[in-house]
Amino acid sequence: MAKFNVLDHNLVPEHHIVSEEEEKEILKELNIDKEFLPKISPNDPAIKALEAVHGKIKEGTIIKIVRKSPTMGHSVYYRVVASEVFK
Amino acid sequence: MASLLWRDTSKNIVAISEKVPVNYAVDFDVPAGIEDGYITINRKNFSYHVVISGVRSYSPDVEAIAKKKNGLKSIITIEKIEKIEPISVMEFQSNGKTLDTVAGFEIGERQLTEIKEKYGESLSEDVQAVINDTKALGFSLPESVAEEIARHRSEWGEKAYKNILKRIGEEIDNELIDPYEAVGIIAAQSIGEPGTQMTMRTFHFAGVREMNVTLGLPRLIEIVDARRIPSTPSMTIYLKPEYETNDEVVMDVVKRLENTSISDVADIITDIGELTVTVKPDPRKTKDRLIEMEDIMNAINRIKGITVMEDSNQIIIKPQQESFKKLYLLQEQIKGLTIKGINGIKRAIARVEGKEHRWVIYTQGSNLKDVLEVDEVDPTRTYTNDIVEIANVLGIEAARNAILNEALRTLQEQGLNVDVRHLMLVADMMTFSGTVRAVGRTGISGRKSSVLARAAFEITTKHLLRAGIMGEVDKLAGVAENIIVGQPITLGTGAVDIIYKGYPKTKK
CATH class of the missing domain: 1.10.1790 (PTS-regulatory domain, PRD)
Structure with a gap:
């Protein structure tokens, strides 16, 4: 059996890497600085699974997460890859 | 696409990199059509990638670097060699089996993990149409509601359907939480x-x-x-659909999951006078956990530096070096010895669920990482x-x-x-x-940013003292700190400022 990809697990929502052009649009739409977005660790298993496909993911990359939401079908959430924790 | 995988010495790699493009003789029948390869040095990770431009059978006339002197079978022409980020050998499959280590030559295929786009995939077209219509009106619905609407859409008629969507939109607008609530x-x-x-x-x-x-x-x-x-801690383990209704496989998995150590099924007696440790299996307990004497022996035989004597119903173990310290260490080692199972899973119980007679395994104790690697387990649904x-x-x-x-x-x-x-x-x-x-x-x-808010919550002195030493600044942006200093809080109407612009002067 090939190594299990955590992104296939029912609990794990879709993770997508956001390109730099999209990133600007998102930050503009949310009217927020990147550092105020929720964080995701670069060592997170989901990020590691993404890296297996896309190669190394730099810190500061925004990850778009499409969650299945009980209240609105699908909801989009953003996390920024950062190893530091919030103060 | 298949690649050639092999282990090589760093010396050979240096030789290859210096002379690229180069002929390389190998003691392996390389099938035609191989275009690239991966080299590992430590058997676990591939750290070099090579581009192979030609494969031919070995002949001593062609000048080539050789890995071995005898038994050479093929010559490959290496076009390019590059150092890469280490890739685990586990990512490769050979003849449908995942590789563990790479020692000699092997033909393997890299199993690239693909990301599935699950979004909207499971929805039928008419449900998707409803969701698209709601998006056009500027709101989103849960899938269950969209499904229900899609079901009734034809009996309502198009006009009523549009009206219902509009009303739902209005209703959602009314129920939205207010800004700064x-x-x-x-x-x-x-x-x-x-x-x-x-x-x-x-x-x-x-x-x-x-x-x-x-x-x-x-x-x-x-x-x-x-x-x-x-x-x-407890896990709910689902098996892959093909095994779910197979009683024998389920029982086998349960047995393999349950962690049993020797102290679970046997009494361990240490005799200081004779310098021996005696393991006495309890027949009731061993029967309960389906453990044979043989299993216990196998586990004990893994320990090195001991002499084992098997009696009718007990096992006497003696350390080869006669010392109390060794005896003590041995006793501790035997106590924790795992006979079988996955670490941390204390008990596993299978239950039939639903009408389709599907087995689900419940466990006491949890070890998600190892359980997901059991072949029969469905890793997408298993839960802790x-x-x-x-x-x-x-x-x-x-x-x-x-x-x-x-x-x-x-x-x-x-x-x-x-x-x-x-x-x-x-x-x-x-x-x-x-x-x-x-x-x-x-x-x-x-971990709130405000000192006063933290101090108001718990351990007041610690936070105030620390803030004083560190020279922290409180921007009075939150609720608690503003109440402390007697200001309106930044919530609801307190959070918005009103700026009076006045009317522009009109010319008379």
């Missing part, structure tokens, strides 16, 4: 009030001994506190109630979903209906930093 306080109250009615009851699986799960208020506290290890473990194995987003599911289930089991939105807020706050944080002094509340 204190959602945290509302969530706290909405979870806290029903929480007072929770019982301290512990639920027992009827008829199954030694199996209980913390529920009710203690469990809710546990979730919110983000404990490293829950008081009753240990949230920190989920965060470590599946990531922060999975942990967020787990917090939400666990908290919701705990409340619903007690017959309490708390709106999911409150729990979603809690789950999002707990996972905001990328790690699971507890609510409370050590977690979210203890």
Whole structure:
């Protein structure tokens, strides 16, 4: 059996890497600085699974997460890859 | 696309890199059509990638670097060699089997993990159409509601359908939370009030001994506190669909999961006078756990530096070196010796669920990482109630979903209906930093940016003293600090400023 990809697990929502052009649009739409977005660790298993496909993911990359939401079908959430924790 | 995989010495790699393009003779029948290869030095990770431009059978006339002197079979022409980020050999498959180590030559295929786009995939077209229509009106619906609308769409007629969607949109608009509303306080109250009615009851699986799960208020506290290890870790293991109804496979998996150590099935007696350790298997316990004498012997034989004597119903073990220290160490080692099973899984029980006679395995104790690697287990559905473990194995987003599911289930089991939105807020706050944080002094509340807010919560002196030493600045942006200094709080109308622009002067 090939190594299990955590992104296939029912609990794990879709993770997508956001390109730099999209990133600007998102930050503009949310009217927020990147550092105020929720964080995701670069060592997170989901990020590691993404890296297996896309190669190394730099810190500061925004990850778009499409969650299945009980209240609105699908909801989009953003996390920024950062190893530091919030103060 | 298949690639050639092999292990090589760093010396050879240097030789290859210096002379590229180069002929390389190998003692392996390389099939035609191989275009690239990976080289490992340590048998575990591939750290070089080569481009192969030609394969031919070996002849001594062609000048080539050789890995070995005898038994050469093929010559490959290496066009290019490059150092790459190490790739684990586990990512490659050879003849349908995942590779463990690479020593000689092998033909393998890299199994690239693909990301599935699940979004909207499971929805039928008419449901998707409803969702698209609602998006056009500027709101979103849960899938269940969209499905229901799609079902009734034809009997309503197009005009009524459009009207219903419009009304739903208006209704959602009315129910939206107001800007600057204190959602945290509302969530706290909405979870806290029903929480007072929770019982301290512990639920027992009827008829199954030694199996209980913390529920009710203690469990809710546990979730919110983000404990490293829950008081009753437990897993729900689903098997792959092809094994789910096969009784024999299920029983076999159960046996392989359950962790049994020698002290579970046998008495261990240490004789200081004779300098021996005696293992006396208890027939009742061994029968219960389906352990044979042979299994115990196999486990004991793994220990080195001992002499084993087998009696009719006991095993006498003597350390080869006669010393009390060795004897003591041996005794400790035997106590913890695993006969079989996965570490941490204390008990596994299979139950039939649903009409289709499908087996589900419940365990006491949890080890998500190792259980997911068992071949028969369906890794996409298998679940544990240990949230920190989920965060470590599946990531922060999975942990967020787990917090939400666990908290919701705990409340619903007690017959309490708390709106999911409150729990979603809690789950999002707990996972905001990328790690699971507890609510409370050590977690979210203890890491607010405002000194006064922290001091007002718990351990006042510590925070004030520290703030004084560090010269911290309080921007008075939150609620607690503004109440302390006697200002209007930044919530609701207090959060908006009104600027009077006046009318532009009109010319007379």
